[in-house]
Amino acid sequence: GNSVTQMEGPVTLSEEAFLTINCTYTATGYPSLFWYVQYPGEGLQLLLKATKADDKGSNKGFEATYRKETTSFHLEKGSVQVSDSAVYFCALVSGSARQLTFGSGTQLTVLP
Amino acid sequence: DGGITQSPKYLFRKEGQNVTLSCEQNLNHDAMYWYRQDPGQGLRLIYYSQIVNDFQKGDIAEGYSVSREKKESFPLTVTSAQKNPTAFYLCASSIQGGKNEQYFGPGTRLTVT
Numbered sequence: 158g159n160s161v162t163q164m165e166g167p168v169t170l171s172e173e174a175f176l177t178i179n180c181t182y183t184a185t186g187y188p189s190l191f192w193y194v195q196y197p198g199e200g201l202q203l204l205l206k207a208t209k210a211d212d213k214g215s216n217k218g219f220e221a222t223y224r225k226e227t228t229s230f231h232l233e234k235g236s237v238q239v240s241d242s243a244v245y246f247c248a249l250v251s252g253s254a255r256q257l258t259f260g261s262g263t264q265l266t267v268l269p
Numbered sequence: 270d271g272g273i274t275q276s277p278k279y280l281f282r283k284e285g286q287n288v289t290l291s292c293e294q295n296l297n298h299d300a301m302y303w304y305r306q307d308p309g310q311g312l313r314l315i316y317y318s319q320i321v322n323d324f325q326k327g328d329i330a331e332g333y334s335v336s337r338e339k340k341e342s343f344p345l346t347v348t349s350a351q352k353n354p355t356a357f358y359l360c361a362s363s364i365q366g367g368k369n370e371q372y373f374g375p376g377t378r379l380t381v382t
């Protein structure tokens with residue numbers, strides 16, 4: 158079956174630091190990959206996506222590249238802000254599953 | 270503005286009572302989903318529906334029921350058979366088709382005492 162493994166949190170960084178949150182996956186076929194962000198008490202918002210190998214998704218300074226050879230989709234940002242503090246979820250959907258498979262989430266706290 | 274609405278945001282019930290959570294979308298999406306989120310954990314799929322009048326069980330359907338009588342609405346009932354119903358419930362929708370992203374509502378936090 159499909160599975161997503163995310164870097165354990167929580168992660169605490171100072172403002173303007175570089176961020177990496179690791180995500181690896183196991184899936185049948187050729188999945189689409191997503192990063193979602195959840196702010197306290199809210200639903201999930203789609204942050205970025207990639208639908209095929211070597212695609213790079215990007216949004217609001219965040220980037221992630223679909224690496225089929227390493228089955229990874231690591232999230233990066235060059236300079237984090239306090240407002241980036243949230244929980245980040247890596248997820249995938251494969252054509253046969255029709256449902257998202259989520260990682261367990263990584264809590265990010267950015268200190269001023 | 271198009272989007273997904275869930276109501277209410279907070280819900281309190283006594284043990285043994287059934288409770289229905291509302292989910293409405295005006296995105297014209299065919300597929301809708303219900304997830305449960307527990308503290309510090311990822312999301313688990315309860316039920317999903319690809320089309321009106323049809324729905325399938327997800328990974329943790331026991332103690333829950335749904336209906337899909339209209340395209341825009343997908344209410345979830347948490348029954349008294351659900352052993353541990355206190356959680357954050359999220360509704361989502363997507364364009365029909367296997368690999369499309371899902372869009373989420375703001376969630377309902379249910380507390381059962």
